[in-house]
Amino acid sequence: MDIRVQSDPFDFGAEAEAFAQRQGGMGAVVTFTGIVRDAAGSLVSMEIEHYPGMTEKALEEHAHEALTRFQLGDVLIVHRFGAMRPGEMIMMVATAAPHRADAFQGAEFLMDYLKSRAPFWKKEITRSGTDWVAPRHEDEDALGRW
Amino acid sequence: MDIRVQSDPFDFGAEAEAFAQRQGGMGAVVTFTGIVRDAAGSLVSMEIEHYPGMTEKALEEHAHEALTRFQLGDVLIVHRFGAMRPGEMIMMVATAAPHRADAFQGAEFLMDYLKSRAPFWKKEITRSGTDWVAPRHEDEDALGRW
Amino acid sequence: MQLLYFAWVRERIGLPRETIETKARTVAELVAELKAREDRYAAAFADLSALRVALDQELADFDAPLDGVREVAFFPPMTGG
Amino acid sequence: MQLLYFAWVRERIGLPRETIETKARTVAELVAELKAREDRYAAAFADLSALRVALDQELADFDAPLDGVREVAFFPPMTGG
Secondary structure (H helix, E strand, O other): EEEEEEEOOHHHHHHHHHHHHHOOOOEEEEEEEOOOOOOOOOOOOEEEOOOOOOHHHHHHHHHHHHHHHOOOEEEEEEEEEOOEEEOOEEEEEEEEEOOHHHHHHHHHHHHHHHHHHHHEEEEEEOOOOEEHHHHHHHHHHHHHHH | OOOEOOOOOEEEEEHHHHHOOOOOOEEEEEEEEEOOOOOOOEEEEEEEEEEEHHHHHHHHHHHHHHHHHOOHHHHHEEEEEEEEEOOOEEEEEEEEEEEEEHHHHHHHHHHHHHHHOOOOOEEEEEEOOEEEEOOOOOHHHHHHOE | OOOOOOOOHHHOOOOEEEEOOOOOOOHHHHHHHHHHHHHHHHHHOOOHHHEEEEEEOOEOOOOOOOOOOEEEEEEOOOOOO | EEEEEOOHHHHHHOOEEOOHHHHHHHEHHHHHHHHHHOOOHEEEEEOOOOEEEEEEOOOOOOEOOOOOOEEEEEEEOOOOO
């Protein structure tokens, strides 16, 4: 289990490759990457605030639950905070399991919890002003399936 | 859309990174990687046979269906054939979408079709003999949800 | 007791953290106390349904007791990932 | 008509492909014709539920017609991924 909360960019390809390479006996590896998206065409940058201390704790709890619930062999979570530009990677998770269903479900479970239960807040700086990102109903609803 | 059927190994990290980097406007990238797994501890190698011509056609059809069905921005499929040792990567898929639910579903849909509807056959060479891998009921059942 | 504020809660109150003395027995009592203090607190806590609270870094409800709690954090719904 | 065999179908029959002349109107008729030929074909086609067929590189059923079909492939259930 590897959990990192950092302001620096991370190397998605290298992280994904290293994660997959160290999985002895696992047949399936799933990764998810979140990228700063400029949906309206006016985003200058995104700023992510977090709650140092609680963030790591919450991510560890979710990772532990995913490990046991889906019998994962391993979990990786990297989440950035601070300022990012459109196209930059915000975060990634990776899961490994003997079979693909568990690897997929583990990654989706982690993402659903991370979206609405880990203390991160996104602020969008656009050409017309700044705004805290409102939570999406879909994200809260997604938790209902677990 | 990028579909490759090859005997050579592929560089998962580099493919995943390049795929994620070229997704303008997509907020979510999911990758799946299948790895040769030595469940019984006696696997010497795995050999994958395929049906040249039909393989590419089937993968393209599935990729097209995933693209429209889940409104994906892009799809990558790399699948190897020939001999592989335990720990080697057999294949990968990657999907990109504005939001994570579509990226996850697109990747799972592709995997479910690829497992049971693309013309690949696995043979396991173990210390005690060789055997064609039997299809798993779970894999056929998984198609039912789409 | 240490109070922490994040995102627009922090912006409305105008500070990221403060140390207070309180006799409040629950989060709700603490919120009532803060709202009575100044307009900027009243503005930050106007709509509790738009707020979340963590006690010693664990998510909690507004009717949770404060016995033994050292750190209370208020923030909007989380938007990570 | 070109016939292709894959995986253990190929191994049981002992060759990967062959060209044949046939008047079979459906896949099922073609299978019956092949089974009557030699034991190795009878062995390969003994259990149709364990077999799949593709006509001109598209999956098909055993009762599918063969009109205009140039390539017929027989193989076990697929196990990719």
